[in-house]
Amino acid sequence: MQPVFEAHQLVKRYRDTLAVDGVDLVVHAGERVALLGPNGAGKTTTLMMLLGVISPDSGWVEVVGHRLPHGRSEALAHVGFSAGYMPLAERLRVREFLRTYGELYGLESPFERIEEELERFHIGHLSSTMCTELSSGQRTLIGIVKATLHRPRLIVLDEPTASLDPDVALRVRTGLRDVCRDEGSALLITSHNMLEIERLCERVVFLSGGRVIADDHPDAIAKRFGRDDLEGAFLHLAGGHGQMPLPQETDRPA
Amino acid sequence: MSSGSLSWIRVRAIARRHTYVLKRSPHRLFDVTVWPLVDVLLFGSIGAFVGQGGGSGEKAFGYLLGGIILWHVVYQSQISLSTGFLEETWSRNLLNLMVTPLKEAEYVAGVALFGMAKLVVGVGLTALLALIAYAFDVTDIGWGLLPIAAILLFVGWSIALFVIGVVLRFGSGAEALAWGILFAVMPLSGVFYPVEALPGLLHPVALALPTTHAFAAMRAILDGRSIPWDRVALAAVSAAILAGLALLFLTKMLGVFRKRGFISRYA
Numbered sequence: 001m002q003p004v005f006e007a008h009q010l011v012k013r014y015r016d017t018l019a020v021d022g023v024d025l026v027v028h029a030g031e032r033v034a035l036l037g038p039n040g041a042g043k044t045t046t047l048m049m050l051l052g053v054i055s056p057d058s059g060w061v062e063v064v065g066h067r068l069p070h071g072r073s074e075a076l077a078h079v080g081f082s083a084g085y086m087p088l089a090e091r092l093r094v095r096e097f098l099r100t101y102g103e104l105y106g107l108e109s110p111f112e113r114i115e116e117e118l119e120r121f122h123i124g125h126l127s128s129t130m131c132t133e134l135s136s137g138q139r140t141l142i143g144i145v146k147a148t149l150h151r152p153r154l155i156v157l158d159e160p161t162a163s164l165d166p167d168v169a170l171r172v173r174t175g176l177r178d179v180c181r182d183e184g185s186a187l188l189i190t191s192h193n194m195l196e197i198e199r200l201c202e203r204v205v206f207l208s209g210g211r212v213i214a215d216d217h218p219d220a221i222a223k224r225f226g227r228d229d230l231e232g233a234f235l236h237l238a239g240g241h242g243q244m245p246l247p248q249e250t251d252r253p254a
Numbered sequence: 255m256s257s258g259s260l261s262w263i264r265v266r267a268i269a270r271r272h273t274y275v276l277k278r279s280p281h282r283l284f285d286v287t288v289w290p291l292v293d294v295l296l297f298g299s300i301g302a303f304v305g306q307g308g309g310s311g312e313k314a315f316g317y318l319l320g321g322i323i324l325w326h327v328v329y330q331s332q333i334s335l336s337t338g339f340l341e342e343t344w345s346r347n348l349l350n351l352m353v354t355p356l357k358e359a360e361y362v363a364g365v366a367l368f369g370m371a372k373l374v375v376g377v378g379l380t381a382l383l384a385l386i387a388y389a390f391d392v393t394d395i396g397w398g399l400l401p402i403a404a405i406l407l408f409v410g411w412s413i414a415l416f417v418i419g420v421v422l423r424f425g426s427g428a429e430a431l432a433w434g435i436l437f438a439v440m441p442l443s444g445v446f447y448p449v450e451a452l453p454g455l456l457h458p459v460a461l462a463l464p465t466t467h468a469f470a471a472m473r474a475i476l477d478g479r480s481i482p483w484d485r486v487a488l489a490a491v492s493a494a495i496l497a498g499l500a501l502l503f504l505t506k507m508l509g510v511f512r513k514r515g516f517i518s519r520y521a
Contacts, residue, residue, distance in 0.1 A: 014515060048517065051353045055512040069512075073355040081353040085521060089271070090345040091278040096271075103267035104354040146350075 003062075004029050004078070004154045004186045005050065010059035012045050012210075019045045020056070021210035027154065032180055032187040034197040034218075036230075037207035038238035043190045046207070047158055050188075051081055064153050077106060080147030080185075083158035088131035088139055094118075095127045098146060105150035117145045121175045136163040144172060148179050155179065157189045161196060169193075173200050194231035204230065206237055213237065260360050268356070268364025272338055276368075285333055286376035290326050294380045297322040297446070298388040314446075316476040319390040321445040323380045324472055327403050328465065329436055330376040331410025334369025335362070336417045336432035343426055348520040358508065366411060373407070395472060398481040405468045405489045408497055413439065415500040419507035425519050445469050464493035 005027040012020040020042040027033050035043050048054040050061055052072040061068045063075035088097055095114060102110025118124045121141050126134065134142065140163055147155055155176070161169045173196065180187055191197055197204060198218045206214035206221065214221050214237070218230045227233045276282055297318040305315035342348045351361065384390040393399065413435060420428045442456060443465035452460055460466045467489035474482045511517070 045515070048515070053349065053352045053512065053517050054515045055509070073357050076353060077355040079353070083521070086349055087346045089347045089350065091275045092271070096274050100267050100271045101350070101354065103263050104351075104356050106261065106263060106355065108263055
């Protein structure tokens with residue numbers, strides 16, 4: 001199967017902190033992959049390198065065959081990104097915000113697509129609302145709609161459901177599964193909600209100390225570390241019982 | 255910088271995004287309405303007062319009003335591009351933009367396109383008030399006005415690129431430059447007076463600025479001479495060099511921004 005995303009031996013250091021230490025990662029079309037690890041494990045830095053926002057010290061990233069940084073624009077046309085910590089642009093209504101981003105992703109007349117995607121996540125009624133008047137959960141949903149608007153080959157979500165109640169989180173999971181099934185998009189997601197990852201993803205890549213220390217099906221990872229579920233495996237690995245020492249917290253994205 | 259051609263759809267999206275923001279923040283029209291009018295009142299009245307004595311005072315009247323109107327080409331183009339970028343940092347929208355296919359040149363083109371509309375309003379108001387209040391018609395400069403205004407437009411954009419580069423490197427603390435940098439450029443550019451009026455020590459700096467030659471060309475035309483193409487050419491060449499240096503600086507600072515993960519300041 002053709003990889004939509006490939007990272008080879010990514011290394012990133014911030015002064016004295018080695019945030020990412022030789023990460024290899026390949027995501028194939030239609031795969032739903034979770035990138036897990038304790039705070040400071042290197043998840044966000046890895047995602048930022050994938051998106052071309054941070055440049056690696058060494059290693060390379062290729063998205064849908066486009067090597068970064070030279071092919072950044074062509075590559076990112078196939079990627080949708082949203083993060084729980086990302087605010088929406090101020091002073092814009094939801095449809096204006098989505099129109100702007102739809103056009104930035106190359107959709108000449110994105111209104112029909114905007115309506116479809118808002119309905120997919122059951123938030124069509126928010127179309128005329130000012131972005132600043134949305135609840136944090138609604139903002140997260142609009143961010144995800146923005147990320148899926150152009151039917152990307154790869155959807156990248158960083159802590160998307162951190163501020164959502166269980167009902168909305170379920171809507172997000174269902175919507176994302178639908179997008180991946182209907183559009184054949186691959187999903188790369190970080191989360192601290194292990195139950196959510198077990199329900200959504202078929203593969204987990206576990207980072208610790210900036211390195212990949214496990215890469216398998218959620219059940220297989222739990223089994224490998226002698227735990228009942230992914231949360232048990234996470235606590236085991238994050239508690240320093242994995243193959244790598246615990247990373248240091250940094251004030252950098254990691 | 256990313257390779258390939260520019261996308262008009264993305265340029266238009268950026269221009270429209272800033273139009274939405276302006277529509278909902280009318281106080282941002284201050285830069286294109288109140289300041290230009292205050293400047294014309296100030297310099298027009300000084301010019302009218304000095305001009306009462308006749309002789310070289312009459313010349314000063316034209317220099318002051320012509321100077322302030324054309325200075326607003328530099329001011330409006332610089333401030334609209336710099337604050338357009340600063341808006342992305344204020345609303346923490348930078349990461350949203352950086353993860354799209356938007357190219358740096360498309361972003362600059364989009365904000366500059368939006369800024370052109372503000373410039374037309376701002377400079378138009380100064381010219382109109384100068385005509386109504388002081389009977390000074392800037393179009394009397396004639397066709398020479400066009401190359402001079404075009405050069406000043408590029409100078410404003412180049413200074414804005416430099417400001418954006420500094421903000422990328424040093425963070426929002428450096429944003430005061432967006433408003434302050436022109437206070438340093440203005441006296442050195444001989445906007446209202448020949449460069450010889452400056453202290454001798456500053457002559458080399460002044461002569462290196464494209465604005466100095468552009469305003470000298472304006473004064474020559476106001477004095478009734480033909481368009482001094484040598485000064486216009488000098489202004490154009492130095493403006494091109496300035497634009498090249500500003501682009502190089504911005505590209506370098508963007509590289510540092512990506513290398514050192516400065517996006518964490520805005521996300």
